[in-house]
Amino acid sequence: MKRFARPFAGVLLALMLAVTSLSMAVARGQAAPVGTMALCAGGVLQIVPVDADGQPTAPAHLCPDCALSLFVGLGEGFVLTAPQGVWLAAPAEARSSRSGGRVAPNAVARGPPSLV
Known part of the structure; x- marks a missing residue:
């Protein structure tokens, strides 16, 4: 399937x-409408887009480039909170076992290279 x-x-x-x-x-x-006409019928205001001759046109489409900006006002923004630091004391058995491990290497220093 x-x-x-x-x-x-x-x-x-x-x-x-x-x-x-x-x-x-x-x-x-x-084509964008030239103007708009406000009609009040039955107590309801309706805006109708009109062309240059005053004839009603189809309703204007929502601009596709700006359509996603409508979602900005729908909700609260996501705000990251600062991480909360938590300090815990290490148990006594963990503190005593920290001395084990590898031995630190011996320091090997040398001078700058010679010109000869």
């Missing part, structure tokens, strides 16, 4: 990308 699911998912994602990119291209290429 997994053998058929991956190619199907890939084709589905490719189709989704093709369809959404086409709608974004239409939104970018649509």
Whole structure:
């Protein structure tokens, strides 16, 4: 079953990308309305975009370049808190066993290289 699911998912994602990119291209290429007209009908205000002749046009698409900025105001930002330091005393048996280990190497110093 997994053998058929991956190619199907890939084709589905490719189709989704093709369809959404086409709608974004239409939104970018649509002419912007010249003005807006405010209509008050039944106590409800409705803004209608109009062209240069005053004829109503289709509602303007949301700018695809700025669409993701709408998610900014939906929730609180994630703020990292400072890590809390915790100090614990080592048990007595751990302190006494620290003396074991490798012996420190002897210091071997030499002078700067000679010019001769």
